Amino acid sequence: MNESNRLPAEDRFSLNPMYLFRWEPTQDAHVLLYPEGIVKLNRTAADIIEHCDGRSGAAIVAALQARYPGDDDTVATGVYKFLEVFRAKGWIRRQA
Amino acid sequence: MPKDGSVVRLDGQGKPLWLVLELTYECPLKCPWCSNPVDYARRKGEELTTDEWKRVLREGRELGALQLGFTGGEPLLRDDIEELVADATALGYYTNLITSGVGLSEARLVKLKEAGLKQIQLSLQSSERELTDRLVGARVHDLKLDVARRIKAHGFPMVLNVPVFRHNIDQVADILELAADLGVDYLEFANLQYYNWALLNRDELMPTRSQIEAAEHAVQQMRERVGDRMTIYFVIPDYYEGRPKACMNGWGAIHLTIGPDGAAMPCQEARAIEGLDFPTVREKSLDWLWNESPTFRKFRGDEWMREPCRSCDDKETDFGGCRCQAFLLTGDAANTDPACSRSPHHHLIGDAVERAHAPGRTVVPLVMRTAGNARLQRSGEGDHA
Numbered sequence: 389m390n391e392s393n394r395l396p397a398e399d400r401f402s403l404n405p406m407y408l409f410r411w412e413p414t415q416d417a418h419v420l421l422y423p424e425g426i427v428k429l430n431r432t433a434a435d436i437i438e439h440c441d442g443r444s445g446a447a448i449v450a451a452l453q454a455r456y457p458g459d460d461d462t463v464a465t466g467v468y469k470f471l472e473v474f475r476a477k478g479w480i481r482r483q484a
Numbered sequence: 485m486p487k488d489g490s491v492v493r494l495d496g497q498g499k500p501l502w503l504v505l506e507l508t509y510e511c512p513l514k515c516p517w518c519s520n521p522v523d524y525a526r527r528k529g530e531e532l533t534t535d536e537w538k539r540v541l542r543e544g545r546e547l548g549a550l551q552l553g554f555t556g557g558e559p560l561l562r563d564d565i566e567e568l569v570a571d572a573t574a575l576g577y578y579t580n581l582i583t584s585g586v587g588l589s590e591a592r593l594v595k596l597k598e599a600g601l602k603q604i605q606l607s608l609q610s611s612e613r614e615l616t617d618r619l620v621g622a623r624v625h626d627l628k629l630d631v632a633r634r635i636k637a638h639g640f641p642m643v644l645n646v647p648v649f650r651h652n653i654d655q656v657a658d659i660l661e662l663a664a665d666l667g668v669d670y671l672e673f674a675n676l677q678y679y680n681w682a683l684l685n686r687d688e689l690m691p692t693r694s695q696i697e698a699a700e701h702a703v704q705q706m707r708e709r710v711g712d713r714m715t716i717y718f719v720i721p722d723y724y725e726g727r728p729k730a731c732m733n734g735w736g737a738i739h740l741t742i743g744p745d746g747a748a749m750p751c752q753e754a755r756a757i758e759g760l761d762f763p764t765v766r767e768k769s770l771d772w773l774w775n776e777s778p779t780f781r782k783f784r785g786d787e788w789m790r791e792p793c794r795s796c797d798d799k800e801t802d803f804g805g806c807r808c809q810a811f812l813l814t815g816d817a818a819n820t821d822p823a824c825s826r827s828p829h830h831h832l833i834g835d836a837v838e839r840a841h842a843p844g845r846t847v848v849p850l851v852m853r854t855a856g857n858a859r860l861q862r863s864g865e866g867d868h869a
Contacts, residue, residue: 406641406669408578408602414499414548421578423603423643423670426501426550478712 397446400483401471407479409437420479427479436470440480445471499548500740500774503577504752505537507565508557508744512586514621515609516850517647517682517689520557521755525858530745534564536765538571540742543770545575549740552577555752557744560587566595573600580605582645585631586624593638604635605643605672610651611658619651621852632666643670648699649689650840656699660706660716668714673703675721678836679753679808681853684861688850690840693724723833727798728805728821735783735807740774748773750780753808757817783807788818792826 403409408421418434420427429437435455439448448471449464456463474480508531509524521527532540544552552572559565560583572579581596582605596604608628610616616625636642644663648656656673663671675696678686691699703718722729732739732751741749746764749755755762760779774780782788786799793804804810805821813822814829822829839845851857 405639406603410576412550412576415497419550421550421602423580423605423641424672426578478715 397449398444398484400442400444401440401448401475401480402442402483403437403440403480404478432466433470433474436467437474437480440471440474497548498775499738500544501549501738502551502553502740503540503544503549504553504555504739504741505540505559505568506555506557506741506743506752507531507537507559507562507568510561511556511558511584511853512561512622513558513584513624514852514854515619515647515681516685516852517649517676518853519677519680519682519752520853522680522684522861523858524557525855527743527745531562532742532744532746532765534567536746537564537568540746540765540770541568541572541575541577543765544740545577547740547770547774550576550578551580553580553582555582558584558586560592566592566599569596569601570599578602583607584620584624585628586622588631588634590634593634597638597640601640603641603643605645606632606635607645607647608632608659608662609647611655611662615652615655621854629666632668636667641670642666642668643672644668645672645674648673648675648691650691650695651689653691653695653699657702657706660702664706664710664714671714671716673699673716673718675719677721677753677806677809678723679756679812681851683812685850686836687839687845688848690723690836692841693837696720696724722805722809722821722823723837725823726825728802728809728823730802731806731809731821734785734803736774736780737784737803740770748777748780750783751808754779756808757811760817783817790818790820792824792828793820796826 404422406422409418412419415428418429420429435452436448439451445468449467452467453460453463471480475482509520509527554565554568559581569579579600579602581601585606606628608616609619613625616628617623632642632644646659676682676689682689700718703716707716736750739751741752742765743749746766747755747762748765748770749762754760760782762779763773763777765773768777789799789804793799805824807817809823810819810821811817813832819829820827822832824830
């Protein structure tokens with residue numbers, strides 16, 4: 389997969405400061421709240437966003453690999469793919 | 485306040501995810517497109533107390549509400565807004581303040597930030613002082629720009645809401661430039677929806693198709709220029725779409741509005757529908773109002789639908805359009821929204837659009853939202869701009 393190459397592992401990711409990310413008991417899920425919007429996250433998305441606290445792509449991958457031991461390459465590819473989708477949606481920000 | 489362009493990526497599962505509190509109908513502005521009832525002045529003195537609003541907040545969270553809008557009228561006319569925001573923050577809401585900016589002093593901004601307010605949605609009507617002040621019937625243009633800068637300086641997301649109509653739509657390009665200069669994060673061009681005061685003034689306010697296309701073009705150019713630095717919403721008004729809007733994501737599906745007097749409504753315009761009863765939070769629990777009230781159940785789901793909605797494939801996505809618009813234009817809220825090209829009443833929309841385009845159209849003054857005009861509505865008189 390070339391997609392993961394588009395996101396250098398050294399880039400740092402953080403939640404868009406306008407967004408609120410938290411566990412919501414009435415939805416039994418994590419949610420993102422922001423101006424005019426509500427998004428209910430599935431477990432994978434929540435796992436990744438939870439780690440978007442200014443750490444690098446490589447560090448997020450490492451954290452997810454530790455949480456889901458097994459196929460490290462699949463986890464890495466998946467994380468980078470999700471990060472790009474989240475960035476495109478404006479949920480997270482990337483700093484080189 | 486939920487709008488066309490709002491994003492809800494989850495099924496409400498029967499929960500009122502979006503709670504809107506109309507703290508007061510009082511307002512220092514006189515906007516002739518105001519969404520408040522045309523007889524708002526009759527409800528003066530019925531406003532809920534601070535403790536009553538706090539109970540609404542608590543019960544709303546118990547029902548699963550997540551987004552909370554404080555609106556009005558002008559919500560800053562209430563001196564308990566900071567206290568209510570703090571309460572809502574503690575309960576876990578994402579708190580939104582929808583304001584004209586009038587009354588948003590530096591001291592109140594600081595207090596609101598401390599109280600945990602998440603975003604402020606500021607209205608602006610024009611890029612020109614003279615036009616803004618004339619349209620809203622008050623000298624507020626400079627104040628609004630000042631408030632916009634201070635909202636930004638305090639680290640709030642800068643959400644600018646611009647109602648769009650014939651008088652200001654040709655300024656969309658200028659307003660885009662102004663918004664970019666102000667560092668606006670979200671810019672919402674809200675093409676007017678014609679209820680209440682806006683419906684009274686519809687023939688004057690409705691833009692032409694070519695005006696809308698030019699505005700949309702300007703928006704597209706700015707989107708290409710600013711990329712994701714500024715999110716710009718511009719939704720084509722339903723009068724020109726041929727398709728009805730998926731109003732409120734369906735009646736009683738995810739939206740719950742509480743009026744100044746505590747009336748529970750499926751949307752802010754629902755009082756326009758005659759014959760519906762709107763019990764208040766003073767009489768009933770929020771749980772009962774949302775789950776049991778006959779008004780909320782009346783148009784929930786699709787059992788109430790008639791043809792052409794009943795057998796239409798789009799009923800799952802547009803919910804038959806807007807009940808208020810169906811009532812206001814056809815006299816029956818259970819009819820298909822006439823904005824739908826399949827509605828047997830669609831000609832009503834066509835007629836209104838045609839009047840907007842009529843050459844040599846007679847221009848009449850806008851009926852401003854004033855207490856005097858609110859009383860005079862039935863006799864067709866009132867103060868004009």
